[in-house]
Amino acid sequence: MILSMAEQESILPGEKLPSLRVMAQNLNVSIPTVKQAYQALEDQGKVIAKEKSGYFLCHRASHNDSPKRARLPAKPVVVNKQALIEQVYKGIHQPHAIPLGIANPIAIAGTEQVLAKIMRRAMKEAGNELINYGPMDGLDSLKKQIVRRYLDMGLAIDMDEVVITNGAQEALAIALQAVTKPGDVIAIESPCYFGIVELAENLGLKAIEIPVCPDDGIWLSDLERALEKHDIRACVFSTSISNPLGSFMPDTRRAQLVALLEQRDVVLIEDDVYGDLYFTEQRGIPAQAFSQKGLVITCASFSKTAAPSYRVGWMVASQFSAKAKRIKRALSCSSSLMNQWALADFLSSGGYERHLKLVRKRLIENRDRMIQAVNVAFGSEVRVSRPQGGCVLWLDLGKHVDGALLFQKALECGISITPGTLFSASKKYQNCIRISYGLPWDASVEQAIKTLGELADAQRKGLA
Ligand SMILES: Cc1ncc(COP(=O)(O)O)c(C=O)c1O
Numbered sequence: 001m002i003l004s005m006a007e008q009e010s011i012l013p014g015e016k017l018p019s020l021r022v023m024a025q026n027l028n029v030s031i032p033t034v035k036q037a038y039q040a041l042e043d044q045g046k047v048i049a050k051e052k053s054g055y056f057l058c059h060r061a062s063h064n065d066s067p068k069r070a071r072l073p074a075k076p077v078v079v080n081k082q083a084l085i086e087q088v089y090k091g092i093h094q095p096h097a098i099p100l101g102i103a104n105p106i107a108i109a110g111t112e113q114v115l116a117k118i119m120r121r122a123m124k125e126a127g128n129e130l131i132n133y134g135p136m137d138g139l140d141s142l143k144k145q146i147v148r149r150y151l152d153m154g155l156a157i158d159m160d161e162v163v164i165t166n167g168a169q170e171a172l173a174i175a176l177q178a179v180t181k182p183g184d185v186i187a188i189e190s191p192c193y194f195g196i197v198e199l200a201e202n203l204g205l206k207a208i209e210i211p212v213c214p215d216d217g218i219w220l221s222d223l224e225r226a227l228e229k230h231d232i233r234a235c236v237f238s239t240s241i242s243n244p245l246g247s248f249m250p251d252t253r254r255a256q257l258v259a260l261l262e263q264r265d266v267v268l269i270e271d272d273v274y275g276d277l278y279f280t281e282q283r284g285i286p287a288q289a290f291s292q293k294g295l296v297i298t299c300a301s302f303s304k305t306a307a308p309s310y311r312v313g314w315m316v317a318s319q320f321s322a323k324a325k326r327i328k329r330a331l332s333c334s335s336s337l338m339n340q341w342a343l344a345d346f347l348s349s350g351g352y353e354r355h356l357k358l359v360r361k362r363l364i365e366n367r368d369r370m371i372q373a374v375n376v377a378f379g380s381e382v383r384v385s386r387p388q389g390g391c392v393l394w395l396d397l398g399k400h401v402d403g404a405l406l407f408q409k410a411l412e413c414g415i416s417i418t419p420g421t422l423f424s425a426s427k428k429y430q431n432c433i434r435i436s437y438g439l440p441w442d443a444s445v446e447q448a449i450k451t452l453g454e455l456a457d458a459q460r461k462g463l464a
Contacts, residue, residue: 001027002041002057012221017055067245067383067396070211070428072222076185076230077208079201079425085194091407092416098439098448101407101416103243104308105277105391105438108366109358111306114351118342126341134337136329138164138314142340145347146314155289163315163324164335167308168273169195171299171315172236174331175269176203178297178323184233187226189218191394191423191432193243193271196236200425207425208232212242214385214394217249220256227264234267240284241274244394244423244434246387248278251285258290265295267320272300273313276356278389279364294319302343304391305356310339363391363438370437373446377453381460391438394420396431400460403433409455409464415448 005011018026023034038055048056092101122130137143143162150157165171172195180186182204188196190209200207208226211219218237226232239254241247249257261268270287278284288298297320301313312335317324346352367387374384374395383396397403403419410417420432435452439445458464 002037002046011057015057016053017057019054065383066214067385067394067432069213069219070190070209072211072219072225073209073426075208076206077426079197079205079207081194081197081422081425082201085198085422088407088419088422091411092418094411094416097411097414097416098444099416100435100439100445100448100452101418103304103390103392103434103436103438105304105359105363105436106306106308107439108362108391109355111346111355114346114355115307115342118345119338122338122341122345130338130341132337134334134340136334137325138162138335139337139340139344141348142312142344143314145344149347150286150316153283153285153289155286157288157316161316161318161321163317163321163328164340165299165301165313165315165328166311166332166335167303168271168299168301168313169199170311170328170332171301171313172196172269172271173199173203174324174327175297175299175315175317175320176200176205176234176236177327178317178320179234179267179269180205185230187223187232187235187237188425189237189242191244191420191429192425193238194418194422196271197422197425209425209428210235210237212245212247214245214247215388216253217242217247218253218257220253220260223257224260227260227266232266234269235261236269236271238272238274239268239270239287240272241278241387241389243274243390244392244418245385246390246392246394247385248280248388249284254284254287255290258287258292258296262291262293262295265293268296270296270298272298273304274390275300276305277360277363277391279360279367280388288316288318291318297324305359306343306346306352307339310336310343312336312339312343366391366437366439366441367393369441370435370445370449373449374435374453377449378456379453381456392434392436395433395435396420397433397456398460399431401431401456402459403430405459405464406433406452406455409458410452413451413455415451417452 020031020034024031143159185206188207189212288296298316381398385394407419418434420429
């Protein structure tokens with residue numbers, strides 16, 4: 001019972017458990033029986049007994065140095081982050097800088113050779129057709145492959161529900177336009193991928209930031225409280241692997257999330273861009289699979305797994321399909337046929353799945369190396385995430401280090417990072433940064449981490 005209360009977050013890590021007497025009354029058992037159960041949980045490291053105070057739920061024993069839990073803010077905010085995002089974008093893409101600021105894991109197991117071969121064949125076999133305008137909602141051969149992959153995950157969808165987009169970013173933009181109007185409130189993650197923060201600003205939406213647990217994704221208890229207090233029109237959440245925390249929401253919680261939202265007729269826009277880059281035993285089942293009312297819109301892409309420059313993404317828009325297709329047509333007519341053809345071929349040959357296995361293996365190796373390097377370079381003051389997927393680490397550097405200043409200083413040393421404050425619609429995460437481990441590991445990367453550690457140390461000592 002205690003474990004299911006913890007799972008449902010009716011008791012939070014660090015909180016006191018009901019007393020032996022209260023628990024015995026509630027369960028209609030004797031006090032010694034409850035005591036025995038509490039002691040068994042203590043033996044398993046799940047609760048802790050404090051003298052004269054009672055029993056308390058443990059924080060995750062495995063990873064006490066993970067970033068701290070954010071607070072649920074009192075109200076939604078009008079988003080105003082574009083100027084900062086623009087400034088950071090320039091820095092992140094600075095030529096020759098070591099690109100720790102870009103979440104791009106493609107270089108870790110390059111796809112350029114295999115895609116070049118497919119592209120040559122595409123031009124030879126279907127060149128005429130592929131340089132023309134294509135079907136507005138995408139190439140059938142690619143949509144078929146996407147539907148087949150979902151079927152393998154246990155999700156049956158109709159090809160008509162799939163709309164091919166220009167990356168996941170366009171899918172998210174279409175989804176938001178389909179279900180909100182300017183002035184509406186949307187719930188976003190905290191910390192949240194800055195592309196979503198920027199979208200909210202562009203569409204004139206207010207955002208309420210819902211804290212994300214570094215291990216399990218969105219805190220459902222905080223979301224429930226926010227839903228009770230505010231008129232939330234839609235939620236945009238990474239339902240499997242989050243960016244920047246790299247948390248992995250277990251299937252049971254994902255099912256609870258969908259039920260919680262559909263009970264209140266709130267739309268869930270699930271961002272599943274990192275879904276295939278999981279380090280757990282199995283891939284998370286998309287939230288779409290748990291929907292009873294058709295209020296889940298799934299957005300994803302091949303940007304993190306095959307070729308970001310191809311700009312091929314998709315959405316599964318369920319009951320919003322017709323509206324989504326109209327918006328797609330108005331926005332960009334259709335997406336590149338050539339790139340869709342190449343990806344359909346990559347998927348149907350089995351090459352894509354083989355490639356994913358290799359990418360996941362290398363990302364796990366790099367994650368571990370980078371966590372180790374960060375701990376050495378930054379010392380005990382750093383709290384670092386332990387991602388269960390994706391390609392980025394989230395570092396909380398403590399109150400004496402300003403992430404934006406570190407970003408500037410790092411750029412002067414030829415290193416790009418992403419300052420933490422970009423991942424908030426308000427002013428959170430000023431002491432945080434995000435760095436990518438999705439690039440081939442070499443001495444220059446190792447040196448870059450050391451340099452970042454020195455720059456942070458200089459700030460702590462008041463020298464920067
Ligand atoms: C969480 C998340 N969602 C969406 C996107 C946008 O993906 P795409 O490049 O396919 O537009 C990104 C890109 O970094 C991302 O990290």
